Amino acid sequence: MIMLGFDFKSEESVKSVLNSEYGFHSIKTEKIDSYVNRNYLVHCQTRSKEQEKVIVKIVDENGNCVFNNFELQHAFMLHLSENGFECSKPFRNHSGDTYVRHKSGNSTSYFQVLSFVPGQSLNSVKLSSEDFLKISYGCGEKLGNLHKISQRLEFDFDTDTHYEWLPQNALNAMEKLSSVQDEKMVREIKDFMASYETNFLPSLKYLRTGFNHGDFSDTNIILKKIDGKWEFGGIIDFDDCHYGYLVGDLGVAIAYLLTKAVAIGCDISPVAAAVIRGYQAVNPLTAVEKRVLFDAVTSRLCISYIFGCFLASCDPDNSEFIFLQSKHVPRVLEELKRIGRDRIIQYIL
Template sequence: MDTDYQIPVNEVQRILINDFDIFPKSIHQQYGFLCQNFIVAAGKDAMAAACHEKFIIKFVRNDDRSICANGREYVVQLLTFLEGVVLVEAILTKHDMETLASKIGRFVGRVHASLLSLQYDVSNLIGGNDYHAENALCFRNKLRYVKDEELKKLMEKYLDSFEINFIPRLQSLRRVFAHCDISNGNLIVNKRNEWEIVGLIDFEDSYHGYVVGDLGICIAYLLLQAAGTPEFDLTDISTRAIKEYSHVLPLDTDEKAVLYDVVVSRVVVSYVTACEKVYFDPENEEFWRRQSLHAPIILKKFIQLGRKDLEQAWFQQI
């Protein structure tokens, strides 16, 4: 959600009717971080609703190709609705989280294995997005938004480690068409007998990135989610995901050497981003801290567990 531009429901309705020939029965705003999403139930008279009854209409700020709404410019995407909820909204038990950790690791491994075999040259899709895994150091100058001085020093230490360990290995890391944000805000889950992963959304920031970068981002957000469940065990949750991933797509030596740095740096980035958003938009603090609420707990647990012991748990018997 970008609070600088709020699209009113009547404007969403106008665009649905005029541009997509959909006459909505209801429109409800959904979770979105840097975009605005609305779930739309189509009326029976909608021609486009012949095959689908529900849609997601997504508004993303863009200065190039766009539709004008509310005096601003947007790229508008109309997506078919997938039954389920984003992972961040799921109410999970300890068992649920353990099961999902394994399933998420396996799912991401399959995604990467498929994308590595993609018969298409994506090397020109070079991203300049600060949120790409290799750009974590861009957030050093935003640490000023973190009020807790002890936590700030800890974050500086993690970013220093990232610079020392990750950056020099960039040339040796495998590249892939990377999603860039396989997070609890973009994984769609649905509960049948057990929670299942039914979809992955928001590919607009995808680029020619790094296998281990994409995986590390996923693990970071998995831990941020799991930290809110009872009896949270950082080692167990992260190990489940990494081992299942590695059964599908084994990590090489350099990737194993930097995965820790990618995970902790993304936890830092998530928390610093929330602090910056809250600084400029304090009225929506609960929303902005939603994904990174447990980041301080996780960062301190990493220190308590120790890098060497944690990496040993991740990679033994793989």
């Protein structure tokens, strides 16, 4: 559905679209930090007259919407939800669509309303090392379950294989390496990316594929408290979902859980082992996936740091949020270099 007359850029416009297109009456609107999108937490009265929280996500096609994958995002969320996996899911508007599209000249924006997943992001929760290890195992287990459930998803689409965050495209980030000012980090990144080029890329044809979340990270993992203990509560933000390499998705999850480990002063070795064992318990890795997992992790850390530096240079006022995760990458890479590929592989055997 294409809309005219709304710019999607003001809170009043958000309220108007919610009311006219979804039948939701906004009570309170709060802006949420985001890398590129415009996100809002809205307390509203729905069509059923119940009060609940929803997430409004507005994406500009010339910004972060490089996939144009809204149909896949929404089909993926609904499929997971219908199979008992807790995640955000889209609301349909009066026309039965899961988003509203607005065109203005050469610019296109997408307005989505998603369910609110109650709890707190893993990134914001203070945990002991012991509790974090349990959460890490649970995250690995849940990601393995997500991959198994997604095998039953039938969806016909064309994947944009040029998307820079896809595991097979990690080398493209090296074009922005000049954004990294720390010379030691530049050398480390070059070394890790050379290993990735030697080990990961030649193995692509042997890797399993399936639907990936794409950003199974501590900012998108939601925890909930049950009997006073934090447990996995769901996953949000399907912007980067795609059909691709499963071990790449696992590499993303491990990479960001290791940055969280460093942030709370937890040894990264047992964290890596916990995530891997949790995943293996549900969806065992193949021999080739075991061999390239180290590079899936390190390449994601490298491009996360490169893009963090690049985006911060473009938007210095938002640099603190941009570096929320990537500021810990140098320490994680240093530790992974010390641990080495062979020890990581031992965790899988």
